[in-house]
Amino acid sequence: MMSLSQLHPFDPLTPEDITVCANILRNAIPGATLRFKRIDVLEPVKGETVPYLEAERSGHALPPKPARLLFSYFHRMDTGVFHKAVVNVNGQIVYIKELPKDIQGPADIDELIEVEEACMKHPAVLAEIEKMQLPPGFKVCNDPWIYGTDSDSETRRLAQCYMYIIEVDHPESNHYSLPCTFSPVFDQITKELVRMDYLPTGADGQVQSTQPWKQVKGVQYAHDLLDEPIRTDLKPYVVQQPEGPSYTINGREVNWQKWKFRVGFNNRDGLVLYNVTFDGRQTFYRLSMCEMTVPYGDPRKPFHRKQAFDAGDVGFGITANSLALGCDCLGHIAYFDGYRTDSKGNPVLLKSVICMHEQDNGLQHKHTNYRNNVATVVRNRELVVQMICTVSNYEYILAWVFDQAGNIEHEVRATGILSTMPIDNHEGVKVPWGTNVGPGVMAANHQHLFSLRIDPAVDGHNNTVFYEDSVALPVDAELNPFGVGYVSRPTVLSKAGYADLSVQNGRVFKIRNDSSINPISLKPVAYKLHAAPSQMLLMDPSSFSSKRAAFAQHAIWVTRYQDDELYAAGEFTNQSRVDTGLSVWAARDDNTENTDVVLWHTFGLTHNPRPEDFPVMPCERISVMLKPDGFFTKNPALDVPASTQKFNRSTLHEEKQTAPCCAPKL
Amino acid sequence: MMSLSQLHPFDPLTPEDITVCANILRNAIPGATLRFKRIDVLEPVKGETVPYLEAERSGHALPPKPARLLFSYFHRMDTGVFHKAVVNVNGQIVYIKELPKDIQGPADIDELIEVEEACMKHPAVLAEIEKMQLPPGFKVCNDPWIYGTDSDSETRRLAQCYMYIIEVDHPESNHYSLPCTFSPVFDQITKELVRMDYLPTGADGQVQSTQPWKQVKGVQYAHDLLDEPIRTDLKPYVVQQPEGPSYTINGREVNWQKWKFRVGFNNRDGLVLYNVTFDGRQTFYRLSMCEMTVPYGDPRKPFHRKQAFDAGDVGFGITANSLALGCDCLGHIAYFDGYRTDSKGNPVLLKSVICMHEQDNGLQHKHTNYRNNVATVVRNRELVVQMICTVSNYEYILAWVFDQAGNIEHEVRATGILSTMPIDNHEGVKVPWGTNVGPGVMAANHQHLFSLRIDPAVDGHNNTVFYEDSVALPVDAELNPFGVGYVSRPTVLSKAGYADLSVQNGRVFKIRNDSSINPISLKPVAYKLHAAPSQMLLMDPSSFSSKRAAFAQHAIWVTRYQDDELYAAGEFTNQSRVDTGLSVWAARDDNTENTDVVLWHTFGLTHNPRPEDFPVMPCERISVMLKPDGFFTKNPALDVPASTQKFNRSTLHEEKQTAPCCAPKL
Structure with a gap:
């Protein structure tokens, strides 16, 4: 105890x-x-x-x-x-x-189940199901959806239930392949039916009453349900660490390859990293994926309300999967648990919601002296701390990856199942805002816009964010006679606000400490953000989707640190009408030079679905890195042992290769 | 035979x-x-x-x-x-x-050695070395450099020798840390000294005669030469494939997880992939990294001539490392050899210059049915075909990575040693076009701009390149009343030419076959290019650096296929004055719609060095992907077996974790 x-x-x-x-x-x-x-x-x-x-x-x-x-x-x-x-x-x-009536708290898991059940019992819903005249054995289920805003006056707590057909009695039957054309809206408090919406199935917003279902075959992903055979030619690939892992764990504190940090967890962010140091030097006070919004680009009613804030509306923590040995990771795995409350105030164990393991990621560095062919080869061992969140249909794999050279990567993988809509594609219907992904089913264009909150402590808490553009020197007979010169041009973000990336200018954002000068570069020590250039929010500035997600309009935000300012879109996002986060804090005009600052990076995916993304999506990967930039005086991984066969024990493939080692017969 | x-x-x-x-x-x-x-x-x-x-x-x-x-x-x-x-x-x-007198062929290895030797014996060079008054035991060496152009009339074949001090008799002594201030230029044919250049060491272009060397300690990377101890807490990480690999090799033909392709090799491109098919369907006729240029941003004489074309001037093939088991890769490794001629016409074996192995790259896809917590988890097995090229100081790791979902990635890792210049940083000198990386040594800003040549065969050879922007629909009472709608807007590249990326517009380039319609999406089958948004060439359009590397001015080029048009900057780049490649072919105004087209992607790194990049650089990674986009009717990796502990045999970490499982004593 x-x-x-x-x-x-x-x-x-x-x-x-x-x-x-x-x-x-x-x-x-x-x-x-x-x-x-x-x-x-x-x-x-x-x-x-x-x-x-x-x-x-x-x-x-x-x-x-x-x-x-x-x-x-x-x-x-x-x-x-x-x-x-x-x-x-x-x-x-x-x-x-x-709290005021127009503020809605996040979804809780009991509530989602209650709404789902209420929906399935409601006579109006049962009547719609009846109209479909489904074949025997077919069932219907629903996913209660966060009710994105389209009104300044709505104060009820609502859920839009999207209805699907279950064609086979199997725990992984892919109901998302068979969407129904009706969608009841429920009051989540009273469990009353507020309205029955009908979904457009043509190329425009026209709807019709529920019709007998035209039977099509669902596109299944469960191996049991595939028509095609499972591949038999994939051979086992086993990672062994015969001497155990290179990390040690004390409570929630992790030590690995000069890194030390604490593995935090809360219901909203899920995984949080605290007090990250390298070789005893401070780098970051707190790192977390603090928000994500998914606005959909189908303009038609009621799809215009599909805009989830997966952290704020639900929570990466409460949706984090219990991870299983040999499935989600490979090698020598440590797990961390979390807890949540249920609606009655009882603790619920969130077992193994964070995993940690080492992985090999190719070479860290190599150089061959061409004069004598003597090579230094050092492999890149990494430490991965990861959670996997299931937010209804979608999955997000959110991982922090540390390496031995002072780099910290945040990698996002989006997988899971597309959110789908019905479509009459047997009649040749296509829509410009989505892709037909199966018989009778369309997946709309959407964006995933993440906010990574970076609370730096680069050699201490007084830091400054600036960016550098790489710009050509003007041609000049004295300084640049041949027109090849280019330099870094710095711009300090001295006031709270936002900035945009610029691939064209090679723009790099950095966090420096003006009180700590690197004796080699003669410049302040710094970490740089290797950002992910991404298309920002596409929705019209007048739309609720845009007003609620101001953070998604610019790639970079800088604020002066204040306690309680943790979430990019504000504290309460569920059915929110306007941003209460970054755009408010950035407007304070705070000084952000040489003080306790927070850097927020918005990045993500414009996801216009491919048929290949269905019925379950191959991981779409996007990553951001924090890299030392004059934080060290030289490569901090020089002392990593060399890569040798004795250590790595690889196997030579001896299969006979017939060509091209023999002579042509002339 | x-x-x-x-x-x-x-x-x-x-x-x-x-x-x-x-x-x-x-x-x-x-x-x-x-x-x-x-x-x-x-x-x-x-x-x-x-x-x-x-x-x-x-x-x-x-x-x-x-x-x-x-x-x-x-x-x-x-x-x-x-x-x-x-x-x-x-x-x-x-x-x-x-060939005309102003055309220079690529460097050959014998020639580089001969120039190096001629330089070290030349009395004028020996006289300069003498002036440095080096301590006993110190030696001098030189790297002959490709002589980038600054003249329309120079027809001699020249090499600029950069001179360095070797402070210790060790095969991996890092001479790049101790650059000399003189730099002889030799005629490579006659081996005559053409000129002795002197290098600026201050903040401007001023030079002085060779002075006695002010002794500083070099920054070493060889483990034997480090002052600090090697890390002892890195535990072995062993990859085992007890049943062997999942690939088979027949001559140069590889079969792996529905992929089939041929592993080509030539002296210039090095690794080339031919006739790539998936499940019997054609995807690409030929894939190769066809060129790279590295222009330096130090405007001062003679550094303005530092612009290498590493494929065209030297060759990725002839500089490819002989790879060693347990060092460069992990797991079950197959190797492929190549050959080159020496200057006398004798064959030289290039042993194990290409390696191939499988790797695990996390999850391929996952979905958990939140109703019952039943999860489908499939891991992402990849096949890596790789070469590592040493071009004097730098290393490039160039890898093609296949996955099970129809994706092909080209990954570049830049490592090795920065090209360095002398600097008086003991006197506090800094320059805006470079970074001080050690005592007396500076590394200039530079770019690495690669050209990936993609010769597609998407379901056949008549293909069309187009791009899609994601654009907001205008707010419209009928079609888009809530301002959330957005669509893909296609633009066909119907004539040979170039195009630019646009992160802001979410621009995606695709290759489609108008004769092959996907029955699900109802659109032509396609592969898309997941491009690497990169700053293009920074040098002034009037500069030789820019005129020689027209390919590096735009990210995307499309040409109509012609035999012999393989290299983005033209056939002969060594001391070239003007591009004879893409800008010429793209100007032909050929039709490129529904015909045999070639797509070229320019991408790369603006590399403004960090002290951490010295004395050997942690890999800087950049990658490009080719992804099916409506090429298949659904996720082609559905039939990959599930990830199970029985197959993967991971290990549970059992270290005692003390928190947070116990009760606070209230």
Whole structure:
């Protein structure tokens, strides 16, 4: 048993935290039933945390820990009022406040199940199903969808249920291949049917009443359900670490190849990295994928409301998969757990939601001296810390990858199943905003726009973000007579705000510490952001989709650090009408030079589906890197042992190769 | 022994080819000594090759093979005239032609060694070395550099020798850390000293005579020469394939996971892939990294001439490393050899210059049915075909990576040692066009601009290149009332020419076959190019650097196929003054719609060095992908077996994790 005093400030939510918080709040509001949407640890106050970390790092006596606070979002079931509360784990209430009616908290898992069940029982829904005259054995299911906004006055908590046909009784039957043409909207609190929407199936917005279903065969992905045989020529590929892994774990602290960091977890961000140091030097205070929005480009009603904020509306933490040995990773795997509350305030274990393992990623560096063919070859060992989130149909694989040369990569892989719509493609219908991906089924164009929140501590907390363009020198008889010269031109982001990438200018964003000068380069130490150039949000500036996701309009945002400013689109995104995050904080005109700053990078995918993305999508990969740039005086991986056959034990392929070693018969 | 008739049209140069070609040419020019710069197989005529491949693919009777022709670049030593010849392996001369005096052939390895030796013996060079008054035991060496152009009238074949100090007698002593301040220019034919250049060491172009060397310590990379200890906490990571690899090899033909292709090799491109098919369907006729230019951004004399074309001036093939088991790759490795001629016409084996192995690259696809938590997980097995080229100081790792979902990636990793210049940084000197990377040593800004030549055969040879932009629909009460709609807008490249990428518009280039319609999407089958958005050439349009490398001014070029048009900057790049490649061919105004087209993609790195890139550079990675886009009717990797522990045999990490599983003591 670990006492409270043993918990590190960055340790995640414990089951006891959940019980304590729920009890405090129930006691504070006697007589009312509370429906808990979220209980989690409040980020520790940075001003109190930094001295603690600094003492840890320097080995000095530890100051008092920052207070461990918990927060909760909950509904009072008697009044229907939505609340936020903050409590101290020792039992004190910091505050309980009622939130305005137009603020919706995130989805909770119990709620989604309840809505799904209510939908399947509702007579109006059953009547629509009846009209389809499905063959015997066919069933219908629904995915309750986040109800993106199209009104400034809607204050009900709504879910749009997209309905699908299950053609076979199998746990992985791909209902997304067989969408129905009706879509009921439910009030999530009262479970009342608000409206029955009908979905367009032609090339325009026209809808019609539910018709008998024209039977088509679904496109299945489960191996049991494929018509084609499974490949038999794939041979096993086994990763062995006979001496164990190169990492050590102490609680949530990881040590690996000069890196040290803490593996945090919360219900919203999921995986968070804290206090990342390399060889004892500070690099980043906190790193997380803080938000993502998925707006769809089908202009037709009701699809215009398809805009999920997967972190803010639901949560990468609560949707993180329990990972399984030998499936999601290869090699020597460590797992980390998390917890969430259920709607009644009971702890739910989120087992093995983060995994960690080493991987080989080709060469780290090589040089051959051509005079004597003596080569130095060093392989690139990496450490991957990963979660995989299932948000209804889609999957996101979100991984932090550390290497031995001071680089930190954030890799996103999008997989899972496209969100689908019905279409009359047997009649040759195509639409310009989507792709037909199977019989009777279309997948609309959409974007995935992520916000990576980078809270730097490059040799300390006073940092400056700037960018450098590579620009040609003008031709000049004295300085540049041959017209080949080019230089880096720096621009400091001295005020909070945003900036755009520029591939054309070779623009690179960097975070520097003006108080720490590299003795070799004679410039301030820095880390650079190897950004992912991406198309920004395509929706019209007048649209709710755009107003809610201001963060998705620019690739780079810089703000001055403030506690509680963690999420790019603001604290509450579910049915939000306007951004309450980055665009607000960036407008404060704060000084951001040589102070505690936060860098936010928006990047993502414009995903116009391919038939190949269905019925389950090959991973689409996008990545961002943080790379030292004059942080070290030389390559920090020089001391990595050489790559040798004795260490690596590879196998020579001896298959007979007949050509081209023999003589032509002339 | 394999007879000539057994050689496949795409089989690379054999030692017998070299002997045959050299003998034919010597017999044709009796009395003269010939210096061979290159002997290689001439690409078979496509019009004769396609029917042969088609018969192979369909299993029909094979037509006659296309003629196997060889070509050679050589100097007549008596006249000094440079020639090109083409001969038939059966002994006939197709042609021998004299080339104009202003055309220089590529470097040959014997020549580089001869220049290096001539330089080290020359009295003027020895006199300069003497002036440095080096400590006992210190030596000097030189790298002869390709002599980039600054004159329309220079017809001598020149080399600029950059001189360096070797501080320790070790085969991997990093002389690049200790550059000298003088740089002799030699005539490569006569071995005469043409001029002694002196290098600027301050913040401008001023030079001075050679001074006594101010001793500094070089920055070493060899493990023997490091001051710091080698890391001892990296544990072995072993890849085992107990049942062998999933590939089979027949001659140069590879079969792997529905892919079939031929591994070609020539002295210039190095690795070439031919006749790439997936599940029997044609995708690409020929794929190769056909050129790369590295212009440097230091405007000062003589650095303005630093512009190498590593494929055209030297050759990725002849600089490809002999790869070693357990060093360059991990797992079950197959190797392919190549051959080159020496300057006398003798064959030289290029042992194990291409390697091939499988690797695991995380997940291929995953979906979890959230209702029952049943997951389909399929891992992403890849096949890597790779070469590593050492071009003096730099290394390039050039790999083709196939996956199971129809994707082909071309990955470039740049590593090796920066090209360096002397600098007085002990006096605080910095320059805006480079970075100080060690005591007395600076590395200038430069670019690496690659040209990937993609000769498609998407379901056949008549293809069309087009691009699609993702563009917002205008807000419209009828069609787009909520302002969220966006569509793909196609533009066909119907004439030979160039185009630019546009991140802002989400522009995607595709290759389609209008005669083959996908029955699901109802659109022509296509492959798309997942391009690498890169800053294009920075040098002034008036500069030789720019005029020689027109290909590097635009990201996309489309030409109509013609035999012999293989290299983006033209056939002869060494000391070239103007592009004779893409900009010429693209100006022909050929129709490129629904015909045999070639797509060329220019991409690369603007590399403004970091101190971390020295003394040997952590790999900088950039990649391009070819992805099916409506080529298949669904995900072609659905039939890949699931990822299971039984197959993968991973290990659970059991280290005790103390938090956060225990109760706080309240």
